Amino acid sequence: MDWESAVHVSLLETQRRVAAALRTGEAALALDLFEGDAGPRLAVHRHTIEGALVRALRLNAPAVERLVGPEFFEGAARIFLADRPAGKPRLDEYGGGFAHFLAGFAPARELAYLADVARLERAVARALHAPEPAPLDLAALQDAALASAGRLALLPHPALSLLRLQWPADAIWRAVLEGDEGALRALRLDGPQPRAVLVHRERGALQVEPVPAPQAAFLETLLDGALLCEAMAGDAQLDTVSLLGSHLQAGRFTGFIPRTQENPS
Amino acid sequence: MHAAPSGRIPAQAGIGLRFPHHARVLQERPPVPWWEVHAENYLGGGPSARTLLAIRNDYPVSLHAVGLSLGRADGIDEDHLARLRELADRIEPGLVSDHLSWSSLGGVYLPDLLPLPMTEEALAIVRANVARAQEGLGRRLLIENPSALLRYRHSPIPEAQFLAELVARTGCGLLCDVNNLVVSCANVGGDPLQWLDTVPAAAVGEIHIAGHAIEVLEDGSRLRIDDHGSRPVGETWRLLDAALARFGAVPTLLEWDTQIPPLEVLLVEAGRAQSRLDGLGERRARLAA
Numbered sequence: 366m367d368w369e370s371a372v373h374v375s376l377l378e379t380q381r382r383v384a385a386a387l388r389t390g391e392a393a394l395a396l397d398l399f400e401g402d403a404g405p406r407l408a409v410h411r412h413t414i415e416g417a418l419v420r421a422l423r424l425n426a427p428a429v430e431r432l433v434g435p436e437f438f439e440g441a442a443r444i445f446l447a448d449r450p451a452g453k454p455r456l457d458e459y460g461g462g463f464a465h466f467l468a469g470f471a472p473a474r475e476l477a478y479l480a481d482v483a484r485l486e487r488a489v490a491r492a493l494h495a496p497e498p499a500p501l502d503l504a505a506l507q508d509a510a511l512a513s514a515g516r517l518a519l520l521p522h523p524a525l526s527l528l529r530l531q532w533p534a535d536a537i538w539r540a541v542l543e544g545d546e547g548a549l550r551a552l553r554l555d556g557p558q559p560r561a562v563l564v565h566r567e568r569g570a571l572q573v574e575p576v577p578a579p580q581a582a583f584l585e586t587l588l589d590g591a592l593l594c595e596a597m598a599g600d601a602q603l604d605t606v607s608l609l610g611s612h613l614q615a616g617r618f619t620g621f622i623p624r625t626q627e628n629p630s
Numbered sequence: 631m632h633a634a635p636s637g638r639i640p641a642q643a644g645i646g647l648r649f650p651h652h653a654r655v656l657q658e659r660p661p662v663p664w665w666e667v668h669a670e671n672y673l674g675g676g677p678s679a680r681t682l683l684a685i686r687n688d689y690p691v692s693l694h695a696v697g698l699s700l701g702r703a704d705g706i707d708e709d710h711l712a713r714l715r716e717l718a719d720r721i722e723p724g725l726v727s728d729h730l731s732w733s734s735l736g737g738v739y740l741p742d743l744l745p746l747p748m749t750e751e752a753l754a755i756v757r758a759n760v761a762r763a764q765e766g767l768g769r770r771l772l773i774e775n776p777s778a779l780l781r782y783r784h785s786p787i788p789e790a791q792f793l794a795e796l797v798a799r800t801g802c803g804l805l806c807d808v809n810n811l812v813v814s815c816a817n818v819g820g821d822p823l824q825w826l827d828t829v830p831a832a833a834v835g836e837i838h839i840a841g842h843a844i845e846v847l848e849d850g851s852r853l854r855i856d857d858h859g860s861r862p863v864g865e866t867w868r869l870l871d872a873a874l875a876r877f878g879a880v881p882t883l884l885e886w887d888t889q890i891p892p893l894e895v896l897l898v899e900a901g902r903a904q905s906r907l908d909g910l911g912e913r914r915a916r917l918a919a
Contacts, residue, residue: 376749384735384740406847409845451740455710494675566676
């Protein structure tokens with residue numbers, strides 16, 4: 366065996382070691398692959414990678430950043446990204462789990478509402494970047510609903526979220542991004558105030574709206590894939606027909622699937 | 631609604647379009663012959679995708695991908711390839727490009743363009759990935775030369791020869807980034823003019839120019855950092871002239887990605903590139919007379 370083949374490292378092994386060195390900051394994992402003193406040069410790549418991930422989190426959570434300040438945000442982001450690297454080359458989708466991380470992040474414990482604001486911003490990012498499916502064929506839905514006596518389930522638009530929050534994160538978010546100090550001071554934040562907030566993109570424009578409890582329960586039933594006939598009959602106090610109409614009008618559902626006895630959900 | 635122009639990218643100076651200039655470009659429609667965008671920023675269906683479609687109605691657009699990770703040893707990400715294909719089918723770009731580098735492995739994406747060792751094994755892997763990407767996109771790819779900070783101990787094939795082999799075996803084209811050549815040759819050695827002479831001239835479908843930074847490391851050595859955050863330096867302009875003399879007039883793009891200046895600054899720098907492209911025709915005409 367000659368020296369050349371004795372030291373040969375496959376490309377897969379090379380990339381595993383370089384990736385590990387860049388993720389952990391332990392340059393020693395890959396130093397022998399490179400000529401010269403490669404440590405400071407690997408550090409430049411590590412710096413670029415971390416900088417890109419911090420920037421992506423910042424773009425997806427601008428209100429969280431303003432609430433805690435840029436230095437605190439960057440510190441928290443660097444701790445988060447060490448355990449949660451990006452999975453896909455889609456940085457506008459990066460940050461799944463950031464709200465959960467903030468909820469357990471001891472230095473932010475005083476800001477009890479922070480994780481809810483992060484949850485809301487995650488839904489906003491999704492509303493802004495989700496794909497645009499073909500619109501729902503209302504006539505086809507009507508025919509299918511009549512023919513099956515409502516035994517079908519609606520498919521939500523990928524931009525749509527209904528959030529269950531403990532704090533008025535939508536009001537905080539709006540006041541922070543608009544720089545409205547008065548509105549921020551007027552908020553009572555001395556205890557949890559559970560609420561539902563709808564986030565969607567309607568004809569390109571972002572919608573962030575609180576939803577009253579009965580209406581939220583109805584929408585949640587639809588989002589859970591309930592049979593349309595059962596969802597419509599669920600709450601006798603609610604005008605579900607006009608509610609469904611307004612959801613369809615706003616493009617919140619883009620398809621439906623039949624549910625017969627043979628293919629239960 | 632304007633009629634969409636032909637998607638063909640002219641052999642003129644275009645500009646890399648970034649978010650801070652979206653609104654002005656939509657309102658003012660500045661006289662730029664073509665734009666290039668980072669494909670991964672427009673894969674969704676929201677406002678940025680709408681903006682790109684509106685811009686495409688008035689200009690040819692080139693899609694520059696950063697996420698195919700063509701050098702990865704564990705096979706191309708088919709899901710990402712399919713999303714790029716959807717975008718390309720919507721935008722009808724005049725050119726599609728990505729880099730001779732890797733950035734994803736397993737389920738992890740490292741947002742940087744990481745270097746490859748120039749070996750026979752790497753050539754076989756990149757060749758298979760480029761062939762699959764071209765098939766999946768239904769389009770020819772231009773492959774951009776990397777800006778290197780590091781040199782692998784075992785990297786026996788010169789980069790220009792590696793790229794020439796890739797062109798011969800996959801039918802891909804080349805995107806010659808002259809700023810990357812300046813940066814790489816300063817950081818890890820090499821002769822940029824020899825590089826220009828080695829790659830197949832007919833395969834070069836686009837040129838990039840950009841600025842870079844200089845960082846002094848702890849040991850006192852100077853490293854060029856390809857940050858696209860300033861005007862192209864004199865060396866880059868001289869190398870652009872040398873590249874145009876060899877490759878002829880090809881679409882030339884100004885990239886600026888950090889500390890993005892007002893559009894006017896980009897128009898001035900692109901204008902400098904355009905005058906070099908114009909001068910090329912005049913020099914050739916003089917030689918022919």
